[in-house]
Amino acid sequence: MATGMLHSHTLFVVLFTLIYLIKTILLLSDKDDLLEKFKKKTKVIEMIVSFGFLATGIYLMARLPEINMFLIIKIVLVLASIPLAVIGYKKKNKVLATFSFFLIIVAFGLARKSKEAKAHGTTIAVSGKEIFEEKCTLCHGSNGKLGMSGAKDLSVTALDHQNIVTIISEGKNTMASYKALLSPEQIDAVANYIESDLKGK
Ligand code: HEC
Structure with a gap:
């Protein structure tokens, strides 16, 4: 059950980042029309993906035996990037949008680090x-x-x-x-x- 959840979480994260990436590229290359079209087309998908991303994330977090530093920073980054992205894309502010995308990528890296830390026994297995x-x-x-x-x-x-x-x-x-x-x-x-x-x- 938990591994199934982990796979769905990873899938949602990848989809979420992909949508984000496309939007950032469109914004940065001044393709405003395309960006609007893309936003309209993916609106529902994005809502489902974001919801799935957060819901599976919260579910997995609640089951963790121990919460480490990396995880806390990761969550803060993800939560900070969301309002930044919303404002960034609305106001077509390239700096904000790029910065929020950057935060997501850093969070991605931290998720890997946190896994490595676990593998090296930083979190003691009690299961x-x-x-x-x-x-x-x-x-x-x-x-x-x-x-x-x-x-x-x-x-x-x-x-x-x-x-x-x-x-x-x-x-x-x-x-x-x-x-x-x-x-x-x-x-x-x-x-x-x-x-x-x-x-x-
Ligand atoms: C190098 C191989 C090896 C590893 C690794 C190993 N075992 Fe064993 N285990 C054995 C052997 C051989 C026996 C039989 C010992 C005897 O009775 O002569 C055994 C017996 C047992 C028994 C007794 C079973 C019985 O009914 O007598 C238990 C319980 C057990 N192991 C648990 C574990 C646990 C838990 C681990 C991991 C923490 C583990 N073993 C790792 C080789 C291993």
Whole structure:
């Protein structure tokens, strides 16, 4: 569900930026008639795209475990660019319109930075699923059944929560200990994920 939302959000952002880009180019090249025509033609589409862009953005933000600096700056930029763009295109003010387009592009760049920051662990993953996908699927597979290097099939494990936590913390045979890599909360979250999503499935 969340990844579907993320894809729709990206799609809306791309469409939004594209409409913006065309309008800015038309304005900058003094094609006023074309700009008016384009604005008229895309009015409804633009409304739908802007609404979708904001709605999916708000939905995704509400689900984030942690809000980082990049994200806050990005939102401020996007929110600032909207009134600037409205005034810029209405008054055919090239500086304002270009500036607001520039803000959107910077926001785009920040969205990427924020993703990179996440990938480098600046935001600590607390979702058991994420940790499992990242650290455990190599041997256990995403359904727990892969059995690489003798890994036990997690879908048929008979262990209770405490024993699962112990194996993840201390390791066993070829499976390494994770207590130096994961916090107790993270180990607990992965154990919960195994029990709720893999065991008996
Ligand atoms: C290098 C491969 C490898 C990786 C990576 C790995 N495991 Fe394992 N895992 C194993 C092996 C091998 C066993 C079987 C150990 C034994 O009983 O001899 C095992 C056993 C387990 C068991 C016990 C299952 C049972 O029923 O006995 C759990 C729970 C488990 N792993 C969870 C995890 C989690 C969670 C991660 C990621 C944080 C992880 N493993 C990463 C190889 C791996």
